[in-house]
Amino acid sequence: MSTVKLTVNGKAVAVDVEDRTLLVQLLRDHLNLTGTHVGCDTSQCGACVVHMDGRAVKSCTMLAGQADGASITTIEGIAKGDELHPMQAAFRDNHGLQCGYCTPGMIMSAIDIVHRHGGQLDEATVRTELEGNICRCTGYHNIVKAVLDAAGRMKVSQAAE
Amino acid sequence: MYQTTYHRASSVDEAASLFAKGSESKFLAGGQTLLPVMKQRLASPSDVIDLGKIKELQGVELSGDTLTIKAATIYYDIMTNADVKKAIPAIAYLTSVLGDPAVRYRGTIGGSIANNDPAADFPAALLALGATVKTNKRSISAEDFFQGLFTTALEDGEIITAVSFPVPAKAGYEKMRHPASRFALTGVFVAQTKSGEVRVAATGASQSGVMRVPAIEAALKANWSPSAIDGVSISASGLLADIHGTAEYRANLIKVMAQRAVAAAR
Numbered sequence: 001m002s003t004v005k006l007t008v009n010g011k012a013v014a015v016d017v018e019d020r021t022l023l024v025q026l027l028r029d030h031l032n033l034t035g036t037h038v039g040c041d042t043s044q045c046g047a048c049v050v051h052m053d054g055r056a057v058k059s060c061t062m063l064a065g066q067a068d069g070a071s072i073t074t075i076e077g078i079a080k081g082d083e084l085h086p087m088q089a090a091f092r093d094n095h096g097l098q099c100g101y102c103t104p105g106m107i108m109s110a111i112d113i114v115h116r117h118g119g120q121l122d123e124a125t126v127r128t129e130l131e132g133n134i135c136r137c138t139g140y141h142n143i144v145k146a147v148l149d150a151a152g153r154m155k156v157s158q159a160a161e
Numbered sequence: 162m163y164q165t166t167y168h169r170a171s172s173v174d175e176a177a178s179l180f181a182k183g184s185e186s187k188f189l190a191g192g193q194t195l196l197p198v199m200k201q202r203l204a205s206p207s208d209v210i211d212l213g214k215i216k217e218l219q220g221v222e223l224s225g226d227t228l229t230i231k232a233a234t235i236y237y238d239i240m241t242n243a244d245v246k247k248a249i250p251a252i253a254y255l256t257s258v259l260g261d262p263a264v265r266y267r268g269t270i271g272g273s274i275a276n277n278d279p280a281a282d283f284p285a286a287l288l289a290l291g292a293t294v295k296t297n298k299r300s301i302s303a304e305d306f307f308q309g310l311f312t313t314a315l316e317d318g319e320i321i322t323a324v325s326f327p328v329p330a331k332a333g334y335e336k337m338r339h340p341a342s343r344f345a346l347t348g349v350f351v352a353q354t355k356s357g358e359v360r361v362a363a364t365g366a367s368q369s370g371v372m373r374v375p376a377i378e379a380a381l382k383a384n385w386s387p388s389a390i391d392g393v394s395i396s397a398s399g400l401l402a403d404i405h406g407t408a409e410y411r412a413n414l415i416k417v418m419a420q421r422a423v424a425a426a427r
Contacts, residue, residue, distance in 0.1 A: 002167065019167040019209075022196075043197050044341065046263060055237075055266045061196050062267070063189075065167040066211060109262065131343070132261025 004064045008033070009077025015064070023067050024048045024059035027074060035075040035104050039134070046133030049105035050074045056112035058132075075104035078111070086153035087111050087146070096146030098137035109133050110147045114154050121151045163205040169214055173297050173320055176210050180318045183208030188320065190233055190272030193264050218271070218322060223248050226328045226355065229295075232271025232321040236260065239270065249290070250427060251332040251350065255282050258336065260343050271321040274306070277313050277371075279401070280344035280364060282336065284371035287324060288362035289350035290332065295323040309369045330355050331385075333426030335418045336365070339405060346406055347414035349374070351422040353385060361419060366400050366411045377419050387420035 004021075005014045008031060015030045027033045027050070039047030041060055048060040051073040078085040087107050090096065097103040113129045114121060126147045127140070135143060166183070170176035180186040187206035189195055190213055198204045212218060218233035223244035230239060230252075239245055240256035259282050260268060273283040274294065287294070287303035294301045297320045306314050315321070329352045336348030345365035352360045359382045361374045380389045395415050397408035406414070 018164065020162045020165050020199075022162075022200075041200065043193065043264070046261070049263055056263050057266050058263045061193060063167055063192070063196065063209070063211075065169065066189075066192065066213065068169070112262065129262055132263045 002065055004068045006067050006069065007071040009073055017064050019063070019065060021064040022060055023050070023052075023062040023064050023072070026064040026067075027059060027072070033074050033076050037101055037104055039101065039105070044132075044134065045102070045105070046109060047102050047105040049108040049133065051108055051112065054112075054115070056109045073108075075107060078107070085111070086157055087114070087150040090146040090150035090153060091143070094142050094146035094149055096139070096143045098135075098139045102133060102135045102137075106130070106133050106135065106143055110143075110150065111154075113147065114151045117151075119151070119155055121148060123148065162199045163202060165199070165206055166208045167211065168208060169211045172215060173212075173217060173322060176212055176215065176320055177297060177318060179208070179210045180320075183210075186210055186318070188212055188275070190275070191235060191264075191268040192272075193260065193268040194272065194276050194278070212271070212320065213269070221245055223328075228252075228326045228328055229323050230270050230326070231323045233269050234271075236265035236268050236270070237262075240265065248328045249326060249332055251334045251352075251422075251425075252286055252326070254425075255286055255334045255350070258282075258338065258343075264343075270324055274324065275313060275315060275321055277307055277309075277311050278344065279310050279367070279370045280339070280342075280346070280348075281371075282334070282345055282348055282364060285345075285348055285350040285362040285364040286326075286334065288371050288373060289352045289360045290326045290329060291352075291354070291360060292327070293325045294321055295325060296321050307371050312370075327354065329353060330357075331426045333422035333424070335421035335425060337414055337418060347411050347418055349377075349415060349418035349422050351377075351381065351419060351426055353381075353426070358382075359385070363415050363418075366415055368399050368401055374415060374419065377415070381419075381423065385423065387423045390416055390420050390423070 037047040039045035043061040186208040222229045228248045332352040334350045336345040347365040395412040397412040400408035402408040
């Protein structure tokens with residue numbers, strides 16, 4: 001057992017876990033943040049993507065101990081109170097989710113994509129960059145539309161800040 | 162995953178001594194292979210020694226005609242590094258088509274070559290460029306380092322600290338990506354050294370892991386152009402065959418990927 005200290009969605013937490021605990025298990029089983037999903041559990045589907053120090057990583061492919069000292073943001077941490085994050089709003093408006101299982105990972109990856117590419121985002125780039133996130137409803141068309149829509153909204157909201 | 166004890170090392174020396182204390186220790190870099198393998202219970206190290214936060218294992222240095230990438234540098238930092246893009250753009254490109262964005266934020270060059278997966282990308286770059294693997298004990302040429310499937314010259318407890326690449330005159334890499342795993346169904350790295358030598362290495366193709374391709378090297382030495390490879394014949398003997406492609410298919414892929422790599426080389 002070890003105590004892992006990290007910041008999750010802005011709050012400092014210290015959790016006693018077995019050393020073999022994965023970051024996704026710490027989030028879901030110990031902190032009850034079940035918005036982050038386990039899909040394939042083999043590092044391929046991206047349902048478990050969270051942000052660690054601002055970068056989109058697969059929380060099923062990290063030990064909790066590797067995140068010690070890091071700042072983690074999950075799907076639960078991106079809205080401002082009742083106001084959805086622009087990426088969440090764009091997914092809703094563009095019908096970017098069907099069953100919703102892949103959605104938390106899609107949104108966390110998509111925010112990272114917009115951060116990296118800023119205004120230079122086109123459809124081909126979004127499709128390439130989303131290759132680590134699998135939607136088994138195969139609803140990619142509206143997911144891509146949502147990401148492109150959100151990229152515009154995120155630029156506007158950044159400019160306003 | 163079986164029980165294990167996690168240690169975060171803050172220096173290479175500390176990592177080596179932690180490793181020696183465990184009964185069956187394993188080094189962990191980005192963990193993008195080791196952790197999935199542990200989850201499948203195909204590996205059950207008593208102790209996991211995390212190298213990912215060791216400062217002396219981070220970064221890229223360009224000095225004269227040598228590009229050095231420290232072992233725990235993640236793929237994302239390699240593909241976006243200005244010195245890498247300037248000195249050996251083929252390495253920046255190779256890194257950009259390796260895994261997916263989330264994997265590229267965690268995976269490291271040292272982890273890739275220590276694992277020596279027969280379909281990994283970086284072994285081809287090291288072999289074609291004539292790179293040197295630096296460890297906490299010695300320097301090993303790429304030729305001597307890769308010793309077959311998942312096998313390297315590393316001794317138990319030896320830690321890769323960096324890889325040094327001689328900057329080539331030209332280099333290129335192309336691969337046929339496996340659409341699910343994103344590993345190379347076959348990938349070919351071509352390089353022309355500053356002294357005029359031509360070196361070509363293929364990954365994902367051979368049953369013995371990464372390999373040089375002398376027939377293509379000879380053809381490119383005579384004429385550095387994609388069409389020079391048209392007449393080369395590659396034997397399917399000793400090549401991998403699985404549900405994704407026959408040995409003959411991979412033999413042809415070696416030619417096609419080499420031609421594309423030459424066309425892309427700069």
